[in-house]
Amino acid sequence: MTRRARTWLAALVAPLAVSAPSPLGAVGALALGALVVLGGPGVRDGHAGLLDDIKKRKEIVIATEAGYAPFEYVEGGKIVGYHADLLALVMKDLTAQGVRVNQLDLPFASLLAGLQAKKYDMIATALFGTEERARRFGFTVPTALGTTGLVTRANNTAITKPDDLDGKIVGAPQATKYLDQMKALSEEFKKKGGQGIKEIKEYASGYTEIYADIDNGRIDAAPNGLPNLAVLLKQQPGKYKLAGQLGDPTYFAWATRKEDQDLLDYLNAQLLKLKKAGVFNELQMKWFGFTMELPDVPTLGK
Amino acid sequence: MRGFDLRIVIESLPLLLRGALVTVEVSILGLLLAAVIAVPVAYGRLSRWRLLRAVTFLYLDVVRGTPLLLQLFAVFYLPPLIGLDLSPFVSGVLALGLNGGAYTSEILRGGIRALPPGQTESSRALGMSALQCARRIVLPQVVVSVLPALANETAALIKASSLVSALALVELTRVGYQVVSRVLRPTEIYVTVGAMYLAMNALVGFGAGRAQRRLGASR
Amino acid sequence: MPQFDWSIVGRYGASFLQGAATTLAVSLVSTLIGLALGMLAALARLSPWRLLRGAARVYVEVWRGTPLLVQLFFIYAALPFYGIRLSALTAGIVALSLYTGAFAAEIFRAGITAVHRGQVEAARSLGLSYGQTLRRIVAPIMATLVLPPLTNEFTGVIKWSSLLSVVTVPELTYAAYRAIGETYSAVEPLLISGLLYWLLNDLVVLAGRRIESRLTRHLA
Numbered sequence: 001m002t003r004r005a006r007t008w009l010a011a012l013v014a015p016l017a018v019s020a021p022s023p024l025g026a027v028g029a030l031a032l033g034a035l036v037v038l039g040g041p042g043v044r045d046g047h048a049g050l051l052d053d054i055k056k057r058k059e060i061v062i063a064t065e066a067g068y069a070p071f072e073y074v075e076g077g078k079i080v081g082y083h084a085d086l087l088a089l090v091m092k093d094l095t096a097q098g099v100r101v102n103q104l105d106l107p108f109a110s111l112l113a114g115l116q117a118k119k120y121d122m123i124a125t126a127l128f129g130t131e132e133r134a135r136r137f138g139f140t141v142p143t144a145l146g147t148t149g150l151v152t153r154a155n156n157t158a159i160t161k162p163d164d165l166d167g168k169i170v171g172a173p174q175a176t177k178y179l180d181q182m183k184a185l186s187e188e189f190k191k192k193g194g195q196g197i198k199e200i201k202e203y204a205s206g207y208t209e210i211y212a213d214i215d216n217g218r219i220d221a222a223p224n225g226l227p228n229l230a231v232l233l234k235q236q237p238g239k240y241k242l243a244g245q246l247g248d249p250t251y252f253a254w255a256t257r258k259e260d261q262d263l264l265d266y267l268n269a270q271l272l273k274l275k276k277a278g279v280f281n282e283l284q285m286k287w288f289g290f291t292m293e294l295p296d297v298p299t300l301g302k
Numbered sequence: 303m304r305g306f307d308l309r310i311v312i313e314s315l316p317l318l319l320r321g322a323l324v325t326v327e328v329s330i331l332g333l334l335l336a337a338v339i340a341v342p343v344a345y346g347r348l349s350r351w352r353l354l355r356a357v358t359f360l361y362l363d364v365v366r367g368t369p370l371l372l373q374l375f376a377v378f379y380l381p382p383l384i385g386l387d388l389s390p391f392v393s394g395v396l397a398l399g400l401n402g403g404a405y406t407s408e409i410l411r412g413g414i415r416a417l418p419p420g421q422t423e424s425s426r427a428l429g430m431s432a433l434q435c436a437r438r439i440v441l442p443q444v445v446v447s448v449l450p451a452l453a454n455e456t457a458a459l460i461k462a463s464s465l466v467s468a469l470a471l472v473e474l475t476r477v478g479y480q481v482v483s484r485v486l487r488p489t490e491i492y493v494t495v496g497a498m499y500l501a502m503n504a505l506v507g508f509g510a511g512r513a514q515r516r517l518g519a520s521r
Numbered sequence: 522m523p524q525f526d527w528s529i530v531g532r533y534g535a536s537f538l539q540g541a542a543t544t545l546a547v548s549l550v551s552t553l554i555g556l557a558l559g560m561l562a563a564l565a566r567l568s569p570w571r572l573l574r575g576a577a578r579v580y581v582e583v584w585r586g587t588p589l590l591v592q593l594f595f596i597y598a599a600l601p602f603y604g605i606r607l608s609a610l611t612a613g614i615v616a617l618s619l620y621t622g623a624f625a626a627e628i629f630r631a632g633i634t635a636v637h638r639g640q641v642e643a644a645r646s647l648g649l650s651y652g653q654t655l656r657r658i659v660a661p662i663m664a665t666l667v668l669p670p671l672t673n674e675f676t677g678v679i680k681w682s683s684l685l686s687v688v689t690v691p692e693l694t695y696a697a698y699r700a701i702g703e704t705y706s707a708v709e710p711l712l713i714s715g716l717l718y719w720l721l722n723d724l725v726v727l728a729g730r731r732i733e734s735r736l737t738r739h740l741a
Contacts, residue, residue: 008331012334065470066470067483073483074472074480075484076317077317077320077472104389104390104470105470105472106390106469106470107468107469107470108702109698109699109701109702110375110379110698110701110702110707112702112705113379113701113702113704113705113706113707114379114707115705116705116706117379117382117383117706117707117708118382118387119378119379119382119387136705171689174698174699174702175698175699175701175702175703201609201689202689202691202695202699203689204686204687204688204689204695204698206483208479208482208483209597209598209688209689212486212598212601216601216602216606217606218601218606218608218609363719363723364715364719366722367676367680367718367719367722367723368680368715368718368719368722369679369680369681369682369683369694369718370680370683371683371684371686371694372683372694372697372711372714372715372718375697375707375711376711376715379707379708379711380707380708380711383708457585457586461586461587461588461589462588463588464588464589464590464591465588465590465684467590468687475588475590475591475594478591478594479594482594482598488594488595488598488599488602489595489599489602492591492594492595492598492599493595495591496583496587496591496592496595499586499587499588499591500582500583500586500587503586504586
């Protein structure tokens with residue numbers, strides 16, 4: 001029975017509590033309701049090998065922020081994209097053993113917090129492996145290139161490279177490495193005697209608002225991964241333009257909790273297997289139109 | 303000036319309707335939970351035992367004194383501390399139910415207190431237990447008397463369900479947001495979404511009006 | 522027993538307090554504007570001109586019947602297409618004010634019509650002018666009738682202002698999100714911001730009661 005069906009059952013049973021013929025019946029009805037709702041994949045115990053736990057539960061819960069085309073986004077009610085395709089292939093071994101993939105679409109800012117709080121087993125989204133994050137979480141081998149580029153409105157001639165951002169307004173999503181990069185850049189400007197970035201607006205989630213705000217002028221520019229920007233320029237020709245690249249090459253990877261080494265090993269093994277078979281290149285051509293040079297080991301950025 | 307692109311609305315309608323269905327699901331379940339919580343809490347507030355009064359008052363003060371958005375996040379992120387894990391759907395329903403239950407219980411309490419005490423006294427004198435008295439005599443009359451306020455609360459809950467989009471639950475508002483992300487026509491989509499909520503609330507108002515006339519007719 | 526990371530209070534305390542200040546300021550401004558709007562709309566609905574009555578009715582019905590979140594998205598994302606590009610803060614205040622105004626309109630309308638006609642007639646027969654009647658009799662009675670629902674509105678706006686975090690307004694909920702994102706821990710930020718909202722709420726309620734007792738002292 002799906003969880004939704006169980007919730008409905010609980011809801012229909014619960015009102016019996018109010019009309020039950022005796023207090024005992026009421027208590028019983030409420031207890032039944034609670035059990036039905038909370039029963040099932042409720043308690044996550046990360047100690048006894050997460051991978052075995054997943055196989056026993058027959059379900060793996062994966063968190064994604066499906067607002068980051070073309071890596072992961074929602075179309076027609078389903079999560080699609082480069083990472084979606086890759087995930088399906090990586091999970092093939094498990095799905096063959098009857099494990100259900102439960103993919104949650106959640107806001108980016110709290111993704112890592114939720115992983116720490118054991119609300120799900122792993123994160124499969126465009127996430128940067130940074131040294132700071134690696135202190136608490138484990139990262140897989142890189143799945144894609146995420147080097148930061150800048151995007152502005154097409155007719156914005158004032159900004160053609162990162163240094164032009166001094167005194168301008170930028171926007172970035174909360175809790176992302178892009179945001180940190182903007183803050184660091186602003187500090188650098190100030191050290192060199194400039195005013196720094198005039199304002200860094202932090203957005204709740206996704207790039208929809210950010211791109212729209214560049215278009216309507218609320219912000220002057222925004223940082224994002226080069227592959228994303230390449231796709232943006234293709235999908236909406238003439239509205240935006242690239243304004244240079246920022247920082248060293250950085251990579252996206254998937255994340256697990258630090259103690260779940262068995263799941264991490266499984267993911268890395270599967271990813272490398274697919275990479276060797278040329279699947280990475282195939283998917284990259286499909287979703288980006290170009291292939292990427294990626295390291296074979298987890299590579300952390302600053 | 304941009305015209306209103308009706309075509310986009312028609313194309314997005316199937317997706318939006320699916321989102322509306324989820325809104326209805328979440329709202330109905332939230333309402334049921336609110337109803338189940340409201341009755342004991344209302345009586346708890348009126349009880350003779352100070353501890354019960356204090357506990358229910360605490361619940362009411364916290365739930366009515368903090369934003370629903372925060373309660374939603376709390377219901378999603380706090381339970382893992384005691385080993386429980388609730389899905390976004392269940393979290394949404396639970397948060398709406400706890401929140402709606404608090405407001406509904408206050409509505410009920412007002413109605414209970416407004417009832418002439420003679421009703422309770424005479425039915426107890428006839429030998430009814432407190433529970434029977436509540437269920438058979440007091441509550442039916444109270445519900446009818448506060449029906450407009452309850453209808454208001456239902457409409458408020460339906461609108462509040464839009465907040466569950468913050469947990470990325472794919473109800474009407476979230477679907478609207480996703481569609482706008484794709485087609486980039488916020489006016490058409492958000493106006494349509496707004497119209498759908500209006501329709502749902504109008505139905506609730508209509509239903510409540512009907513119910514009041516039927517049930518209140520005997521007065 | 523789960524650990525509560527007290528260091529988060531120290532590291533993010535200032536950010537939370539700043540957010541709370543923004544929340545209070547935004548809510549106050551929005552409530553005041555909303556009350557003014559509400560009064561105008563209530564008077565419009567009781568006016569003798571059908572067009573005005575109709576327009577006010579549409580405003581009240583539409584704004585009370587749709588979610589604030591959708592209204593906020595519309596004001597923030599759709600208006601720029603028509604040349605109205607408001608800053609996030611302005612958009613938030615506009616959305617909150619319009620939303621509050623619709624609810625306040627109904628409260629005022631009920632308050633105005635509830636003041637017993639008899640009171641007005643009695644006052645007039647005693648020789649009070651219309652202006653004096655309005656000020657000395659109608660207003661205080663209206664005050665007792667509408668003050669509780671209106672402090673309710675203010676506390677309501679404080680809570681609804683949390684939605685403004687979705688459009689980058691740096692209020693209290695926004696501060697909580699930021700803390701969650703940077704510390705990877707949801708418990709502390711949620712509890713701290715919850716506590717701050719609760720405090721704000723109780724303070725406003727207390728203040729409202731004080732004002733009400735002051736205003737109605739002479740009626741006791």
